[in-house]
Amino acid sequence: MKKITEFLYGSEEFEFVFDVPIEIAIERLKKGVSTTSRLTSEGMVGNVSSDIVKIQRVIPMVQNSFKPFLVGSFSSDGNKTVLSGVFRFHRFVQAFMTFWFGFIVLWVTMASVAVAAKPTEAWSFPIFGFLMLCFGVGLVKLGKWFSRNDKEWLKDNISNAINKNS
Known part of the structure; x- marks a missing residue:
């Protein structure tokens, strides 16, 4: 952690x-x-x-x-x-990243429920969660690289x- x-x-x-x-x-x-x-x-x-x-x-x-x-x-x-x-x-960046990754956790949870309920229609929802996770991690890494x-x-x-x- x-x-x-x-x-x-x-x-x-x-x-x-x-x-x-x-x-x-x-x-x-x-x-x-x-x-x-x-x-x-x-x-x-x-x-x-x-x-x-x-x-x-x-x-x-x-x-x-x-x-x-x-x-x-x-x-x-x-x-x-x-x-x-x-x-x-900066505190604003910390708050934003907490919001971003918290939203991803919520998204993946809701996407998993949707996939369990209707697997043929909602199969792509968890992929969007993974893409948002990759984007967030990439954004942090790029910002750290610049500084x-x-x-x-x-x-x-x-x-x-x-x-x-x-």
Whole structure:
């Protein structure tokens, strides 16, 4: 079940450790993250606070709903700062994919009942369920493929922003 939720919702845990105090790490990351969308150059966009960190990679003129969002929080471990959380899809995408695959389960259930009742007339209904399943899986895989470099890009840029001048 964990593999299915990781696939559908793009959930992947992360943890970064930095050798700077937590206040400095927060301030440096705030300076590296824009709060508004970027129109001319790619960059990190989101919110950074002591409570929560939400960052995404924004590339001008490119839209991918399946790109990863970094959602996490800072904590302090002695002289080190830890940024931990999860890379995940946007909540709307998660809700849409839940609706999509939930509908497929409903479709296949109803199609199976129809086939059991009238096998000669309804034999093709389960095939449509299988095609919708394939389309949904293909859509998620294609979206993940288009954003395949975003996690590493975010990791590198967060590390560069926090570790600069240290």
